[in-house]
Amino acid sequence: MRLRRVGLIATLALGLLLAPLAADAQAPAKVARLGHLGHGLESGLIEAFREGLREFGYIEGQNIAFEYRYAEGRVERLAELAAELVRLKVDVIVSNGTPATRAAKQATSTIPIVMVGVGLDPVEIGLVASLARPGGNVTGVAALGTELWGKRLELLKETFPRISRVAVLWNPTNPGNALALREMKAVAPAAGVRLQPLEVRDASDFERAFAEIIKENPGALIPIWDAFLLSHARRIADFAVKRRLPTLAPIKEYVDAGALMSYGASIPGQWRRAAYYVDRILKGTKPADLPVEQPTRFELVINLKTARALGLTIPQSILLRADQLIQ
Numbered sequence: 001m002r003l004r005r006v007g008l009i010a011t012l013a014l015g016l017l018l019a020p021l022a023a024d025a026q027a028p029a030k031v032a033r034l035g036h037l038g039h040g041l042e043s044g045l046i047e048a049f050r051e052g053l054r055e056f057g058y059i060e061g062q063n064i065a066f067e068y069r070y071a072e073g074r075v076e077r078l079a080e081l082a083a084e085l086v087r088l089k090v091d092v093i094v095s096n097g098t099p100a101t102r103a104a105k106q107a108t109s110t111i112p113i114v115m116v117g118v119g120l121d122p123v124e125i126g127l128v129a130s131l132a133r134p135g136g137n138v139t140g141v142a143a144l145g146t147e148l149w150g151k152r153l154e155l156l157k158e159t160f161p162r163i164s165r166v167a168v169l170w171n172p173t174n175p176g177n178a179l180a181l182r183e184m185k186a187v188a189p190a191a192g193v194r195l196q197p198l199e200v201r202d203a204s205d206f207e208r209a210f211a212e213i214i215k216e217n218p219g220a221l222i223p224i225w226d227a228f229l230l231s232h233a234r235r236i237a238d239f240a241v242k243r244r245l246p247t248l249a250p251i252k253e254y255v256d257a258g259a260l261m262s263y264g265a266s267i268p269g270q271w272r273r274a275a276y277y278v279d280r281i282l283k284g285t286k287p288a289d290l291p292v293e294q295p296t297r298f299e300l301v302i303n304l305k306t307a308r309a310l311g312l313t314i315p316q317s318i319l320l321r322a323d324q325l326i327q
Helices: 004-023 042-054 075-087 099-109 147-160 177-192 205-216 231-241 252-256 265-281 304-310 316-321
Strands: 032-038 063-070 092-096 115-120 136-144 165-170 194-197 220-223 263-266 298-305 324-326
Touching: 004 316, 032 075, 032 099, 032 136, 042 115, 042 265, 063 075, 063 136, 075 099, 092 099, 092 177, 092 265, 099 136, 099 177, 115 265, 136 265, 147 165, 147 220, 147 263, 147 316, 165 177, 165 205, 177 194, 194 205, 220 231, 220 298, 231 252, 252 298, 252 324, 298 304, 298 316
Parallel strands: 032 063, 032 092, 092 115, 115 136, 165 194, 165 220, 298 324
Antiparallel strands: 263 298
16 A cells, blocks of 8 residues: 555656656747838738748747838838847848848848848849858849840830830939949940939939929830839829820839839749748758749739820730730
8 A cells, every 4th residue: 555655656756747848848839030121011012921921830920920120211221120120139031122131131140131022133232142052141032133124125115116215213222223224224225215314212302303204205214123112103103194104114013003014023922932931941941051042934014004094005916925914
């Protein structure tokens, strides 16, 4: 009887000793903290990112949390906001666009950075050492190099052969914009057009740029890929329609806002793909070992409603090449 009591006491003691281990084994997994650095008008893109994360089992509020930091169109605030995310010790920073990615990279060399919405070759603009081996703490998804801007200019000329002058909205605070403009200037003589570059650094510059367009009366408008300019896509599209100015944009979001045409990769698709990078990094892969991806498919989207408002006829050869026609 005494032996039985001793055995019972030993069993209870062992159970008490093992209880903390069992509790540890069943403890909830750590909630990963993601910092998002952007411009503030990216709700649709963030939802695409969340969808991508859900495919990998991440649910906001359960096993992943966001720290949002938005510059609200003021590029000069990006450095300060990136520093805030570093102080919060987030696990990964997801950056939207070249200026945000550069600000994040300057703020930390240790926290992994997943870039999205970078409109040019990240090697060319100094964000990574190479596409195959990024070599630092930055990786993610980026568009092709500057040659795509020459193709856009050629497409515009093919669609409207009589165009001889093209206004170009660009943001000089975005280092990639200067490279894109350089490429268009190289292609412009062969395409038979002259460019009218117009700097737009902040919202107050739009009225001046629009006044210059009205004064010079170009035949078309191209906004260069930039997160700040994209945040004013509807303002740009409304002005172009009012002035009966055909616009060729780098991404579909401009056409959704009312611009005439776009030629480029899917931005929501890039945000969904960014979830893959976050998953790999949270599971222990170093950014330096994750090759930067570039889109391989580009879409031509045409807004026929805008074409009618502009009184323009799109050539059948161009319509047949379109991936999407918005009625």
